[in-house]
Amino acid sequence: MTFPAISALIPHRPPMLLLERVLHFEANRVVCSARPSEGCIFAREHAIPAVVTLEYMAQAAAVCLALAHPEHRSPGAFGLLVAARGFTLKSAELAFDTDLSVMAALTATLGEAASFDCSVDAAGTNLASARLTVFVPSEQTRAAKRL
Helix, strand or coil, X not given: CCCCCHHHHCCCXXXXXXXXXXXXXXXXXXXXXXXXXXXXXXXXXXXXXXXXXXXXXXXXXXXXXXHHCHHHHCCCCCCEEEEEEEEEECCCEEECCCCEEEEEEEEEEECCEEEEEEEEEECCEEEEXXXXXXXXXXXXXXXXXXX
């Protein structure tokens, strides 16, 4: 199956667009690829701090929401990360040129809030995981803020 480019799904643009492409999507679960490089905005001398996996997971959650609910892809649509629970890291940094698999699964929605179970893996080994909660304002909320 062919998926839209990540840039067609979420508002992020380089240098903050960290995901490369959608590898798999079904129901409410997405898997995206990423590859930290020396050109990354978060790059340090020889790696990227592992805490950046939180941003990888947040972007994957946004992609999941865009694919599961295309109405959230409208111009001006956005979401805000409001909580990261159970955030665990298995290392302090990510080596450059590591092929990452970033997963986000939509687990619940309530009004304008959505919850995702997320993980970042490399070569079948878990590097990070978290449960993210995001606020996704409805079109009515966005319109009211423009007044």
